[in-house]
Amino acid sequence: MKKKFDQYAVKDGLSISFRDEQITLENISEDSYVYRRKHKDETISKTIFSSKKGEVKLAIYPVRPIQMPRQLAHNIMVKLNPPITLPPNSHVTHHLTMPIEIGVFTISKKSNYMIDAFSLSFPKYVLYGQPNMGYICRLHNSIMSSKEKTMQYEEAAVIMKFQNKSPNWTTVNKIVMDAYMVDLYLDGDTVYLEDSNLVIEDDDVASLFLNNKPPLRGLKEVPVAAETVKKFRIDILERTGFGVAGKFIMEHGY
Amino acid sequence: MDWINTIIPGLNFTAGQLLFALIVIVVGILIGRLARMTSSRVLSSVMSENTSNLVQRIIYYSTIIVATLAALSYLGIDFTGALLAGGILGIVIGFATQSVVANLISGIFLQIDKPVSIGDPIGIIDEHLYGVILEINILSTSIRTFDGVNLRIPNERLFTSKIHNFSKYVARRVVITVGIAYQEDIQNAIDMIIKMLNENSLVLAEPAPLVYVDELADSSVNLSVRAWAPSTVWFEVRTQIVQQIKNILDESGIEIPFPQRVLWQGDSQA
Numbered sequence: 001m002k003k004k005f006d007q008y009a010v011k012d013g014l015s016i017s018f019r020d021e022q023i024t025l026e027n028i029s030e031d032s033y034v035y036r037r038k039h040k041d042e043t044i045s046k047t048i049f050s051s052k053k054g055e056v057k058l059a060i061y062p063v064r065p066i067q068m069p070r071q072l073a074h075n076i077m078v079k080l081n082p083p084i085t086l087p088p089n090s091h092v093t094h095h096l097t098m099p100i101e102i103g104v105f106t107i108s109k110k111s112n113y114m115i116d117a118f119s120l121s122f123p124k125y126v127l128y129g130q131p132n133m134g135y136i137c138r139l140h141n142s143i144m145s146s147k148e149k150t151m152q153y154e155e156a157a158v159i160m161k162f163q164n165k166s167p168n169w170t171t172v173n174k175i176v177m178d179a180y181m182v183d184l185y186l187d188g189d190t191v192y193l194e195d196s197n198l199v200i201e202d203d204d205v206a207s208l209f210l211n212n213k214p215p216l217r218g219l220k221e222v223p224v225a226a227e228t229v230k231k232f233r234i235d236i237l238e239r240t241g242f243g244v245a246g247k248f249i250m251e252h253g254y
Numbered sequence: 255m256d257w258i259n260t261i262i263p264g265l266n267f268t269a270g271q272l273l274f275a276l277i278v279i280v281v282g283i284l285i286g287r288l289a290r291m292t293s294s295r296v297l298s299s300v301m302s303e304n305t306s307n308l309v310q311r312i313i314y315y316s317t318i319i320v321a322t323l324a325a326l327s328y329l330g331i332d333f334t335g336a337l338l339a340g341g342i343l344g345i346v347i348g349f350a351t352q353s354v355v356a357n358l359i360s361g362i363f364l365q366i367d368k369p370v371s372i373g374d375p376i377g378i379i380d381e382h383l384y385g386v387i388l389e390i391n392i393l394s395t396s397i398r399t400f401d402g403v404n405l406r407i408p409n410e411r412l413f414t415s416k417i418h419n420f421s422k423y424v425a426r427r428v429v430i431t432v433g434i435a436y437q438e439d440i441q442n443a444i445d446m447i448i449k450m451l452n453e454n455s456l457v458l459a460e461p462a463p464l465v466y467v468d469e470l471a472d473s474s475v476n477l478s479v480r481a482w483a484p485s486t487v488w489f490e491v492r493t494q495i496v497q498q499i500k501n502i503l504d505e506s507g508i509e510i511p512f513p514q515r516v517l518w519q520g521d522s523q524a
Binding site: 072073122123124125126127131132134135136139 | 423424426458487
């Protein structure tokens with residue numbers, strides 16, 4: 001089966017579908033195209049863009065799940081089903097999943113631009129912590145397993161190393177991460193979260209580390225989306241003076 | 255420097271002293287400029303441009319005034335009379351500008367205490383005013399009311415009022431009371447409302463929405479619907495939920511009763 005996370009030449013009649021979402025391009029004048037995305041009987045969005053002499057391409061890649069239905073949160077909470085219980089001073093690796101969205105980009109030699117994003121899953125949100133000092137997080141329920149198992153185009157595979165450094169037995173119910181930290185990797189149409197590990201510090205606090213490297217050998221970082229993410233991180237650095245760390249401290253419980 | 259003594263009797267200083275006094279004033283101006291530049295960098299990130307400019311000017315001119323007074327004092331000019339006159343003038347000006355000073359002080363405390371920030375949707379309860387903070391200046395604060403009117407409120411009134419800041423916390427609770435008729439199946443109505451809330455993307459899954467019988471009222475069984483939403487979409491969620499509750503209760507044939515009273519007419523043959 002031809003992979004769908006790819007770059008496409010802009011041409012009349014281009015059609016790509018992701019379950020109920022149908023993406024089409026229509027040539028309306030010499031260099032202008034209309035982008036449409038239909039969801040069942042409803043046309044959700046349309047954008048006109050130009051492509052002179054084939055300079056522009058359309059790219060479709062997985063993106064961090066913070067665009068839909070709008071940018072309400074930049075944190076993700078993965079609830080583990082079932083929760084995992086760890087003995088003192090132990091470590092174990094398990095497979096779980098996290099949500100992704102699908103981004104549509106127009107790309108030229110110099111830069112790229114996201115014209116649309118959509119999700120095949122129904123987004124729900126939760127509050128992590130208290131209203132006065134907590135975070136709104138995109139919620140995802142993940143089945144824990146010893147083997148990789150994802151819903152294609154909807155989830156990314158996560159190979160999580162759990163490490164309990166505390167002297168007590170502990171149960172991990174959820175993992176919270178900052179989506180600004182997240183890098184995604186591709187193997188065909190299968191999406192992976194970067195190499196990651198969760199360290200239980202004590203009975204209340206855990207730290208999630210995202211290690212800026214592929215979780216498996218041979219995986220390639222998502223090309224166009226990665227550039228957008230890096231540009232976004234530079235924007236944050238310039239605006240706040242702080243970089244995006246590869247560590248998220250879960251201080252409101254796990 | 256006898257000519258000085260002829261202009262202002264009692265003054266007697268050398269050309270060197272005068273030169274030194276001038277140097278003190280020039281150094282004061284330079285320090286003032288340096289202080290203004292430094293404060294510009296520091297203040298621009300913590301307060302609005304207008305307020306920052308005003309504070310910079312105050313710092314600049316205060317430095318020059320202090321340097322000038324020091325220089326004149328060095329030359330032997332006696333300020334006792336001027337201070338007495340200035341003190342009386344200060345009292346007069348103080349009374350005249352009482353509200354201005356109160357607003358100035360409140361403006362400074364608004365910057366320090368930060369009960370509101372630019373862009374916050376707020377409600378000033380005492381004034382029955384609701385809107386978004388546009389600008390916090392040293393004397394007044396500009397608010398764009400929700401009906402699109404620009405409102406300038408003196409800082410003293412803002413600072414001493416009860417302020418509801420609707421975006422201070424990340425999540426807010428929506429509370430709605432809905433009455434259903436006494437003959438309806440309460441658990442069925444609760445289950446349907448909970449299902450509707452769970453299907454609304456913007457209603458938070460945690461804290462979980464809650465629906466319970468709140469009151470056995472005169473005309474209806476009142477259900478309290480409580481759902482949390484991100485503060486940024488609270489109003490949208492509230493309006494959606496109210497309409498959706500009405501729709502699902504209508505679709506299920508569950509009656510939302512209006513206030514009613516049963517009248518018993520006495521038996522005419524009795």
